[in-house]
Amino acid sequence: MALTFIYPEYEVIRNSERCITCRVCERQCANEAHEFLAGIDKMVCDDSKCVNCHRCVSLCPTHALKITKSGNTYKQNSNWGGKYIDEIYKQAESGGVLLSGMGNPENYPVYFDKILLNASQVTNPPIDPLREPMETKISLGAKPQNIKRDKDGKLINNLPPRLSLSMPLMFSAMSYGSISYNAHECLARAAKELGILYNTGEGGLHNDFYQYGDNTIVQVASGRFGVHPDYLNTGAAIEIKMGQGAKPGIGGHLPGAKIVGDISRTRMIPEGSDAISPAPHHDIYSIEDLRQLVYSLKEVTNYQKPVIVKIAAVHNVTAIASGIARSGADIIAIDGFRGGTGAAPTRIRDHVGIPIELALASVDQRLREEGIRENVSIVVGGSIRQSADIVKAIALGADCVYIATAALMALGCHLCRSCYTGKCNWGIATQMPELKKRLNPDIGYQRLVNLINAWRHEIKEMMGGMGINSIESLKGNRLMLRGIGLNEKELSILGIRHAGE
């Protein structure tokens, strides 16, 4: 192996007094970081192979393992941080684009963490969700301008097809191929039990999962992998993926190594071929083209399915959203720059796009100013980390949120950000048979259900505290929010006041 200049970022610390050399760590590590030296009856470790996924840490029966930052430092330099130096070395060695997995980890502001929620005192009673009904049910889609009555004056239901969800949360797009069969099964079953929806991503829908169609959003991305009339008609809604928060401006990547067996069949592409989605949809070079695709999909599905258009949060997201709201789309999904992915060029992931909180606030406000906010629902993602983020997103104006990273974490993901290697030790972002069987769908789906039910309860408690007993009354209710440590401009974009005002 050629000389590498990079010292391992993490160090595997083994407490030899606790280690019983059971070799679990060795068997569990697809990166082959652990090794048993039979001659001296000892476990050793190559830190350079460790991705810090915590599989060995979690499975070590005696808690003999932990992983720490290695602490090796270059000479201190405020301009040339260690990260930049390492990246130079890597690219000088490989000549390639740097790849990353999961969402932008850099130190940009997280606006959700600078927003505080309100609660009722004296003039208005808080409501106790344990004793009173607390409604989290929502419905997504377009609304007509006016009501209609028949000749007897009875109201006619003139609403276009809509999605009905038990709470304002859905599992965001993750393709079959980028994640495993078992991971998809977990998402589909959890969505069904929870009364919400999951999203196929751009890899088509495995035959086995057609039974969860009512809880499925089928995606149409620029690669059009696995798209056919049955697929479109099986889902409860169709999502056109124009962009993704982790990598605005480029399409999805799935290395050929992951295109095996059922995945190749489901995607309708040959085994082993890289699935590189084009950056644009080649039939959409402008907004009027988008309108044609929206209506083509509606034609195929006989106008029975709401159409979602998903975009990445970029600088002119408000104008784009306004265009989409007039394009026949029923729902706009906006993905913030923190959104996750299986693989993205590091530079794009870390430097392109804007925070979802700002994008959401300005899109919601803009659509209201144009009087077309009710034409569409807004779903936001990238990144929703816990239930208070959801409450804040709804109060800023979202109808619903998308989560994906959090869902994978419920399944075991430890955010090692190495999905693109295909060697996910947790059986999620891998197609290696011995790895993917590690994710037990019966346990995984239950963990998802647990997480979302816990969040639902927390949302109800926060709503109750505010004296709000229906999620509709939280939507866009920005008086329930106050900024903390934000400047005037940030407050004005978010449309909220500062704490104490």
Place this chain on the structure above:
Amino acid sequence: MQKEGEIRIPSGCAISGILNKTGKRISGEAIIKSIAVMHDRSNGLGGGFAAYGIYPEYKNFYALHIFYDSSHVRKECEDFLERHFDIINLSKIPTRKIKEITDEPLIWRYFVTPLPTKLAESQLDESEFTVKCVFRVNTRIDGAYVFSSGKNMGVFKAVGFPEDVGRFYRLDEYEGFCFTAHGRYPTNTPGWWGGAHPFALLDYSVVHNGEISSYDANRRAIEMYGYKCTLQTDTEVITYIIDYLNRKKGLTFPEIAIVTAAPFWQTIKRMDKESQEIHEYLRTMFSAQLITGPFSIIVGFDGGIMALNDRLKLRSLVIGEKDDFVYIASEEAAIRIVEPELTKVFAPKGGEPIIYTVNETSERSGN
């Protein structure tokens, strides 16, 4: 300190209403008597009345009641009115000097009808044209405030206890078939007459007790449709919601109750199929007009009155009936003082609209 409209001021309150179902006109004395009983539910920082049927001789004209800070502003506003309306009559609203009511603005009344040329030019109907003009005055002419704009009805309000406000405006000298009243208990000093209640737009008037938690969701939604919430009060946004749903969208008052104080989904699920469909439709279609948090309101409209509580019934509201009269109040005492011998007394359930119209038998919906 920020004035009302620049900041949101929550208030507790007393409300009261009287309606004669045959349209017989009575003096305003009864409503003053009723609201006075609930003196302790106000704190002297706002009181007011809406009176229906008081201007029969001008019943086809919009009666604009306007506060002015100065005669200079009045001139500016009257110029505006003259450019848009035919002014049939104008005068100061007669008041009685009493020591409890001070710092009054100039209070004027105009009976107007839109100028046909202006109306045609605007491509709006008469009522929408008038609403646009009212908003124009209230948002563009600093120091002028239109606080009543209906036909054959009028709002009278001030900073003070409601019974004093009634005497100040000589309400006992008016005769109407329907009155509502409000005593305000704001948690902050507004000190501005426009901030008192009732709040009215065209023939719709609302008196309200409560603090709605859905305020900003409702405000931001209704402002999409051309309404401007200049006061930041619950009553203002509720009035606009009712105007929007009734006048612009054509919902009936029982349907408005389903939208604003919607039954819970779990209740809807137990309904028969037809009502289920209607409830689901209305809740979905008008989800942004759902009002949460405590409220009791009395809505006055052309030819009737509606009493409505929030979906959990977090505010008191009692209704009494005797012969042709209907009484609605925050407390039963406020009814008994006017009519001790009631044939029927009841408290509506949360979200149950109680609607009475003139010349029709009372209808109780929701049961």
